[in-house]
Amino acid sequence: MPLPEPRVAPSILAADFGRLREQAAEVVAAGATVLHVDVMDGHFVPPLTMGPNACAALRDLGAHLDVHLMVERPERHVEAFAAAGAGTIIVHAEATPNVHYALRAVRAAGCRAGLALNPATPPAIVGEVAAEVDQVLCMTVNPGWGGQPFIEASIGKLRRLRAMLGDEVDLEVDGGIDEATARTCAAAGATLFVAGTAVFGAEHPGAAFRRIAAAAGADAVATG
Numbered sequence: 001m002p003l004p005e006p007r008v009a010p011s012i013l014a015a016d017f018g019r020l021r022e023q024a025a026e027v028v029a030a031g032a033t034v035l036h037v038d039v040m041d042g043h044f045v046p047p048l049t050m051g052p053n054a055c056a057a058l059r060d061l062g063a064h065l066d067v068h069l070m071v072e073r074p075e076r077h078v079e080a081f082a083a084a085g086a087g088t089i090i091v092h093a094e095a096t097p098n099v100h101y102a103l104r105a106v107r108a109a110g111c112r113a114g115l116a117l118n119p120a121t122p123p124a125i126v127g128e129v130a131a132e133v134d135q136v137l138c139m140t141v142n143p144g145w146g147g148q149p150f151i152e153a154s155i156g157k158l159r160r161l162r163a164m165l166g167d168e169v170d171l172e173v174d175g176g177i178d179e180a181t182a183r184t185c186a187a188a189g190a191t192l193f194v195a196g197t198a199v200f201g202a203e204h205p206g207a208a209f210r211r212i213a214a215a216a217g218a219d220a221v222a223t224g
Helices: 017-029 052-061 078-083 099-108 124-126 154-165 179-187 204-215
Strands: 008-009 035-042 065-069 086-093 112-117 133-140 170-174 192-195
Touching: 008 204, 017 035, 017 052, 017 204, 035 052, 035 124, 052 065, 052 078, 065 112, 065 192, 078 086, 078 099, 086 099, 099 112, 099 124, 112 124, 112 170, 124 154, 133 154, 154 170, 154 179, 179 192, 179 204, 192 204
Parallel strands: 008 035, 008 192, 035 065, 065 086, 086 112, 112 133, 133 170, 170 192
Antiparallel strands: none
């Protein structure tokens, strides 16, 4: 089976929250089919960000909501985000002693199940729950701190993950993704590219999205 189609997922955490819906709509009009929602609890990672209401506010834009739970005991929050419109819910391997249970809870709620790995977490853990995941997220920076450079060792980790996952599971990258790193990650087997500052920090987010999508080999067909 061929690899999943490559897509770029603009991260709304980097958007201007005073114009969140407007900017999200701009990248969707530019061709984005996935929006990435970073949820942080101030415990698993230092910042405190958004909750289910952010999903609910964007669910009618027509994009798949890729919800990244950087929170302790993510299994406790699955139902709320599923009800708010999440399409994929990603839990961190490091955030719960019940990884298998958390992934099953995501699927039971009707969402795609994603497993995220911090930079120092070895890929081997994926093998223990491979039957429960639809998507694996390889963090290419340490979660929770802005402005970090892309971790170059992530390229080798992506290759190892792709070899483990085969051709049916999405392999996502998050952290320091721009045109150059998207191209390199795509060559290593990534299929879903989270881009925050590189999109919403640009003067024209829609145009920035299209440039990164082109670098990643993703189609970006305008919808409006």
